[in-house]
Amino acid sequence: MYNEKVMEHFYNPKNVGELKDPDGIGRVGNPTCGDIMQIAIKVKGDRIADVKFQTFGCGAAIATSSMVTEMVKGKTLDEAQEISNRAVADALGGLPPNKMHCSNLAADALHEAIKDYRAKYGGTDRNAATQAQVQAAGETAASTAAASDKPMSGEGKDKH
Amino acid sequence: MAETRRVYLDHAATTPVHPEVVKIMDYYMLEAFGNPSSIHSLGREARKGVEEAREQVAALMGATANEIVFTAGGTEADNLAIQGVAYGRRDVGNHIITSAIEHHAILHTCQHLEKEGYKVTYLPVDKHGMVDPDDVKKALTPQTILVTIMAANNEVGTIQPSAVIGRVVKEHGQAYYHMDAVQTYGNWPVNVNDLHVDLLTVSSHKIYGPKGVGALYLRKGVKLVPIVFGGSHERKRRAGTENVPGIVGFGKAAEIARETLDQRIAHNTALRDRLISGLLSPIDYAHLNGHPTQRLPNNVNISIEFVEGESMLLNLDMKGIAASSGSACTSGSLEPSHVLLAMGLPHELAHGSLRMTVGTDNNMEDMEHVIATLPDIVRRLRQMSPLYADKIKGHAAAPLTPAGEEHPHDV
Numbered sequence: 001m002y003n004e005k006v007m008e009h010f011y012n013p014k015n016v017g018e019l020k021d022p023d024g025i026g027r028v029g030n031p032t033c034g035d036i037m038q039i040a041i042k043v044k045g046d047r048i049a050d051v052k053f054q055t056f057g058c059g060a061a062i063a064t065s066s067m068v069t070e071m072v073k074g075k076t077l078d079e080a081q082e083i084s085n086r087a088v089a090d091a092l093g094g095l096p097p098n099k100m101h102c103s104n105l106a107a108d109a110l111h112e113a114i115k116d117y118r119a120k121y122g123g124t125d126r127n128a129a130t131q132a133q134v135q136a137a138g139e140t141a142a143s144t145a146a147a148s149d150k151p152m153s154g155e156g157k158d159k160h
Numbered sequence: 161m162a163e164t165r166r167v168y169l170d171h172a173a174t175t176p177v178h179p180e181v182v183k184i185m186d187y188y189m190l191e192a193f194g195n196p197s198s199i200h201s202l203g204r205e206a207r208k209g210v211e212e213a214r215e216q217v218a219a220l221m222g223a224t225a226n227e228i229v230f231t232a233g234g235t236e237a238d239n240l241a242i243q244g245v246a247y248g249r250r251d252v253g254n255h256i257i258t259s260a261i262e263h264h265a266i267l268h269t270c271q272h273l274e275k276e277g278y279k280v281t282y283l284p285v286d287k288h289g290m291v292d293p294d295d296v297k298k299a300l301t302p303q304t305i306l307v308t309i310m311a312a313n314n315e316v317g318t319i320q321p322s323a324v325i326g327r328v329v330k331e332h333g334q335a336y337y338h339m340d341a342v343q344t345y346g347n348w349p350v351n352v353n354d355l356h357v358d359l360l361t362v363s364s365h366k367i368y369g370p371k372g373v374g375a376l377y378l379r380k381g382v383k384l385v386p387i388v389f390g391g392s393h394e395r396k397r398r399a400g401t402e403n404v405p406g407i408v409g410f411g412k413a414a415e416i417a418r419e420t421l422d423q424r425i426a427h428n429t430a431l432r433d434r435l436i437s438g439l440l441s442p443i444d445y446a447h448l449n450g451h452p453t454q455r456l457p458n459n460v461n462i463s464i465e466f467v468e469g470e471s472m473l474l475n476l477d478m479k480g481i482a483a484s485s486g487s488a489c490t491s492g493s494l495e496p497s498h499v500l501l502a503m504g505l506p507h508e509l510a511h512g513s514l515r516m517t518v519g520t521d522n523n524m525e526d527m528e529h530v531i532a533t534l535p536d537i538v539r540r541l542r543q544m545s546p547l548y549a550d551k552i553k554g555h556a557a558a559p560l561t562p563a564g565e566e567h568p569h570d571v
Contacts, residue, residue, distance in 0.1 A: 031508040032507040057471065058471055
C-alpha cells in the first residue's frame, strides 16, 4: 500500500528526536485519531537551522514527519510556511487515499512550530535578542502573553 | 543476507491450506469435475464428494448432514441466517438481539435490517469482551425472533458463555439462536446440541481449508427463506452450482480438525501462553486484551502504550512476522476496533493493539523469534513517540489505563 519512498522514510526516518532549547514547538493530532506529531525548530536569522520530530502514528504519519523535516531544513520561515500537507505527500511520491486526511499532518505541525516561534519572539530575529530576553521569553508560560509583550509591528515580516 | 525467518501469526484472518486438502481439491478439479446436478457419472461422483463433505462438516459440530447448507463463506452464512430468519419470520416479530462485538458480517446485516424497520438490540460486553446472559434475558421481548451472538470473538478471542445464553433463549421459546462460530469451529469444541443453537455459521479458510466456502447449520424445523435464488440446490436454501472442490476441501479440513482437535488445542495453547508471558514481561506498559482464561487457544491480543499498531505491523513484517492490529490505520476506517472500544479501552490503547493468532504451522522457535524481535521494535517506536517522551518527563495524562483495571502491566 505504501510506495518505496514512504517505506524508506518510515524505516529510516530522518531528524527524529527532540531539540535542546528549541525556538518553536508545534504539536498536532490527538490520541483519538491515532496520530500525534510534534515538530521542534531552531531558527537562525529567518531560516530554519535545525528541525526534529517525534511522532506517534502509522507508517504515513512517521514518513510525512520525516519528509517535512528534510524539506524545511535551511528554508526561510516564509518558505516553510508555504509547504502544505499535499506538498509533503507529493514529495513522498503519494500516499494511499485513506491516509491523505488522517495521517498527513506533518506540515500542520511545522506551521504550528513556526507560529509558536513567532508568538514567542514576535517575528523578530531570536538571535538579535539578548540572552536575558530569550530567557524571559522561554520562561513565559503562555505564548499569548509573550505575543502581547511584543506586538506584531515594526519589522514584523509575518505574512497574512 | 541471512534468510528472514517467516512467522505467520494471522491465523484468525486465514490459514494456509492443508496439503491433504489441496490434494483432494486437485482431484475434484481435474478428474471429478462434473456438476453435482448432472445425471452422468462425472456428475454423480461430484455429488458423492459434496455429500461426503456434508457429513464431515456436520460431524465436527455434532450435527447431521442434512442440517448443513453450504455457502460461499462465513459472511454469506451469517447473511443467510439473519436475513433468512428476519424475512422468514416477519409475521412472528421484528426484534433481533446481538452484541456490540460481533463480526461486521453480523453487524452490517443487522444495520441493514434496521433500515427496513426491524428493531435490533446491541448488547454491551464487560472489560474482557464477554456478554452477560442476564442481559440477553432482559432484552428478550414477545417480538424477538432471533438472538445472534458469536461463539468466540475474532479479535480478542473471548469465549462467550454460549450454552448459558442458549438455555436463556430456549426458555423464551420463540426466538431462534444463531451463533457465528467461524473462529471457534476447528479450534475449540463446538456441539450444536450442547450449545442449544438453531443456526450456526462456520468457515473453511480458518481451519486449513480453501477460501470461498462456508456453511450454515440449520436445525431441523427452523424456518428460513433463501436470500439467493436460482435453483433448488442445497435443499432450496441456497441456489447456485455447488463449489465442489471448495466444499470437498472444506470437508477434508473438517475431518482433519476432528481427528486432531485435542492436539491442536494443546499445541496452540502452549504457543499462546509462551507468547503472552514472553511479551508482557519485557515490554512495560503492555496489557493483555480479552479474557485471561476464557480465550481461544490460538489468540494473543495485547495493547502496547505509546506506539501505534500499523507501525508495529510494518516493522514486524520487515522481520518476517505477520500479525494484525485493531488500529484505525489497519481497518480502513477512522475508528479503531469496535471490539476494543466496546470493551472500554481508550482510543490510544485500541490504536496500539496487536493481534497474533497462532496455528498448527507454528512452533516454539517462532514464538521465541517474536519475543526476541518485538521489544526492540517497541523501544524504537517509543523513542520516536511524543507520548512516550511525555510519559518519561512525567507529564503524561493518566487515562491510558483501561477502564476497570487498576494498574498498567508495569514491569
